[in-house]
Amino acid sequence: MKNIALITGATGGLGQEFVKLHAQRKGDLVLVAREQEALNKLKEKVEKEYSVEAYTIAVDLSQADAAERIYNELKEKDIVIEYLLNNAGFGGQGDFFTRTMEQDMSMIAVNVVTLTKLTKLFLPDMIKRGSGRVLNTSSTAAMMPGPRQAVYYATKAFVTSMGNSIWQELKGTGITLTTLMPGAMSTGFAKAGGLQNTPLFAHPVEPAAVAKAGYEGMLKGKLNVVSGLTFVQRIFMSMAPLLPKKMMLKQVYDMQTIKK
Ligand SMILES: NC(=O)c1ccc[n+]([C@@H]2O[C@H](COP(=O)([O-])OP(=O)(O)OC[C@H]3O[C@@H](n4cnc5c(N)ncnc54)[C@H](OP(=O)(O)O)[C@@H]3O)[C@@H](O)[C@H]2O)c1
Structure with missing residues (x-):
């Protein structure tokens, strides 16, 4: 395998697009998600369509040792990661005090803990080699608090803040870390988080x-990279810093309230 990208959440809406883009450039792939069957299908499709090689790892990224397991498995197989795309993540609608401990702790584990660990595990190897790129998927949610998705917005604020600091620290190494902040996209995200309506x-x-x-x-x-904002979102995002904080909080609360 060569020119390899490790993509977490590879079977999801955004992940599959990353897979396609990398395969179009004739890069090989390590595909990570929980569902082995979906990973197998994607592997078959991408290998057939683009004549690249794909390796799959089915793992629940909310598990405490998920990052180490991925890193060690790839080390054992001499699979060198040139591009790390920390893309897996999920949200979840509801007031903080009504959501379960499990729902929010597993969100922090996937969106924050495992993303941080994977970045921490793979970056030193990239620096040693003198080549590599990281793309962490955050969200425009990083830019403000998010009543009715309190923990999700906080996880993405973490991803952007840490990523931006690392970007500066990497100056002179030849390695870069880019943070992607999408707006609302039509993927499996809204359904998974109960945000469709x-x-x-x-x-x-x-x-x-x-x-x-x-x-x-x-x-x-x-x-x-900020991308995929609808017209309404673009207006809201540019006005949000100017709005009185309490007004902004109410706006976000309403935007994330399920319509009856
Ligand atoms: N869609 C949006 O509106 C939006 C906006 C801003 C930012 N984002 C961010 O974009 C990223 C990609 O999301 P998406 O929109 O493509 O959502 P998606 O279609 O729901 O895809 C999520 C992907 O992550 C995987 N995943 C979820 N939980 C996992 C776990 N515990 N362990 C391993 N893999 C897991 C899923 O596969 P399995 O279910 O098989 O594990 C799937 O491949 C996320 O970080 C999200 O926060 C999305």
Whole structure:
């Protein structure tokens, strides 16, 4: 295998677009998600369509040792990761005090803990080799608090903050870490998080253009890529910092409230 990208959440809406983009450039792939069957299908499709090689790892990224297991398995097989795309993640609608401990702790585990561990495990190897790129998928949710998705917005604020710091620290190493911040997209995300009937997901955008902007941004070593905002979101995002905080919180709360 050569020119290998490790993509978490590879079977999801945004992940599959990343897979396509990398395969189009004749790069091999390590595909990570929980469902082995979906991974097998994707592997078969991509190998047939693009004549590249794909290796699958079915793992629940909310497990405490998930990152180490991925890293060790790839080390054992001498699979060298040139591109790390930390893309897996999920949200979840509801007031903080009504959501279960398990729902929010597993979200923190996938969106924050395992993403951080994978970045921490693979970056030193990239630095040693003098080549490599990281793309961490955050969200425009990183830019404000998110009543009715309190923990999700906080996880994405973490991803952007840590990523931006690392981008600066990597100066001079030849390695870069780019943070992608998409708006609302039509993927499996809204259904998985119970957000389908909220105003935020009234007009989601297709993930293909967002993935392209993120992937190309990663190749260029950009700091942040913000992509896929609907017209309403664009207006809201530009006005949000100017709004009184309490008004902004109410706006986000309403946008994430399920319509009766
Ligand atoms: N869609 C949006 O509106 C939106 C907006 C901003 C940011 N984002 C971010 O974009 C990223 C990609 O999401 P998406 O929109 O493509 O959602 P998606 O279609 O639901 O895909 C999620 C992917 O992550 C995998 N996954 C979920 N939980 C996992 C776990 N515990 N362990 C391993 N894999 C897991 C899923 O596969 P399995 O279920 O088989 O594990 C799937 O491949 C996420 O980080 C999300 O926060 C999405």
